[in-house]
Amino acid sequence: MKVTSFKEDINIEKRIAITPEIAKKYLSNGFEIILSENYGNHLGYNDEEYKNLGVRIEPEEKRIANDADIVVQLGLPSDEKLSLLNENQNLVGILNPYLNKEKINELIKKKINCFSLELLPRITRAQSMDILSSQANLAGYKAVIESFANFEKAIPMMMTAAGTIPAAKVLVVGAGVAGLQAIATAKRMGAMVFATDVRMASKEQVESLGGKFLTVEGSENLETEGGYAKETSDEFKKKQEDLLAETLKKIDIVICTALIPGKKAPVIIKDTMIEKMPAGSVIYDLAAIQGGNTSFTKPDELIKKNGVKIMGDSNILNKLPTSASSLYSKNVFNFIINLYDKDNKKININLEDEIIEKTLIK
Numbered sequence: 001m002k003v004t005s006f007k008e009d010i011n012i013e014k015r016i017a018i019t020p021e022i023a024k025k026y027l028s029n030g031f032e033i034i035l036s037e038n039y040g041n042h043l044g045y046n047d048e049e050y051k052n053l054g055v056r057i058e059p060e061e062k063r064i065a066n067d068a069d070i071v072v073q074l075g076l077p078s079d080e081k082l083s084l085l086n087e088n089q090n091l092v093g094i095l096n097p098y099l100n101k102e103k104i105n106e107l108i109k110k111k112i113n114c115f116s117l118e119l120l121p122r123i124t125r126a127q128s129m130d131i132l133s134s135q136a137n138l139a140g141y142k143a144v145i146e147s148f149a150n151f152e153k154a155i156p157m158m159m160t161a162a163g164t165i166p167a168a169k170v171l172v173v174g175a176g177v178a179g180l181q182a183i184a185t186a187k188r189m190g191a192m193v194f195a196t197d198v199r200m201a202s203k204e205q206v207e208s209l210g211g212k213f214l215t216v217e218g219s220e221n222l223e224t225e226g227g228y229a230k231e232t233s234d235e236f237k238k239k240q241e242d243l244l245a246e247t248l249k250k251i252d253i254v255i256c257t258a259l260i261p262g263k264k265a266p267v268i269i270k271d272t273m274i275e276k277m278p279a280g281s282v283i284y285d286l287a288a289i290q291g292g293n294t295s296f297t298k299p300d301e302l303i304k305k306n307g308v309k310i311m312g313d314s315n316i317l318n319k320l321p322t323s324a325s326s327l328y329s330k331n332v333f334n335f336i337i338n339l340y341d342k343d344n345k346k347i348n349i350n351l352e353d354e355i356i357e358k359t360l361i362k
Helices: 020-028 047-053 061-067 101-109 124-129 131-149 177-188 202-208 234-248 271-275 321-339 354-359
Strands: 002-005 032-036 056-058 070-072 090-093 113-116 158-160 163-165 169-173 192-196 253-256 282-285 303-305 308-311
Touching: 002 061, 020 032, 020 047, 020 321, 032 061, 047 056, 056 061, 070 321, 090 321, 101 113, 113 354, 124 321, 124 354, 131 177, 131 253, 131 282, 131 321, 169 177, 169 234, 177 192, 177 202, 177 253, 192 234, 234 271, 271 303, 321 354
Parallel strands: 002 032, 002 070, 032 056, 070 090, 090 113, 169 192, 169 253, 253 282, 282 308
Antiparallel strands: 158 163, 303 308
16 A cells, blocks of 8 residues: 655745655555645655655655655645546545545546545544644644744743833634643733633633633623634624724734634724724734734734734644644554555545545545
């Protein structure tokens, strides 16, 4: 059983799907690994390191595709690489089926099985494969580091002979995996941390990390069965906006993490709210690539409005590619082991397995 991976376009994606550590695991489980030339060079993993483990390095992408039983990537490969894939092969990655519907439909017509890992069900058995959690955890951490680097004041409270510098006040919008890591990171660095989320279940988690949970009076639990936030009513939105507007007047740093899978990110930080924020404040918008939680957010640009810095990356994990690759490659390996029938040495697409059924795009 051959697992292959094309080299990513590192101008877009610096993470890789097979690290040397995980290549060793595949090989010990009886898989053959075939990778593009210079596959991990940019992360310090040279071809010799892979070859010494028993990995085959292949300079021709056509041969990589022809030999593949399973192709593992980060996102959907380029059109040129997709055209090389053949019938009955399996493509595994973050395929973003909402945005890539037409391309994926073409692959399905070619009888290529497409598994999109962001569709994994939120069940205990899938936790070791949960790419959204592993990557969001790093994104939440890095968002805090990036915003603190652009905030021109000290973060923790400092008492000196010359006077006291108050602790920076941080607001985290959305207390999912990224938000909770942002809370923990900001708290460790000495900030006062507040958080808001439409899911009441988040309150206990936020408070366990030392954050103060801001709740709308009379709020209901707006959580889907899959554990994601769902759309709110107009009345709830109005109450939430009033609470946010009042809170933001005294906040130094905002970390926005609010996303609805497959939809444009909701604009939560309104223009009028930004006008009343203190000059020198920073908004880091993790939802930038899906439109942003502010109307001013532009991916990979720092925008200034009324003295407030608004920023967000199209792929913040490109700033932590080694750590992100380590976790992602483990997630993918665990997914493939679940997909693999070791006794018969073949892929077993068992649609009674919820993990396989949910991730296979039909």
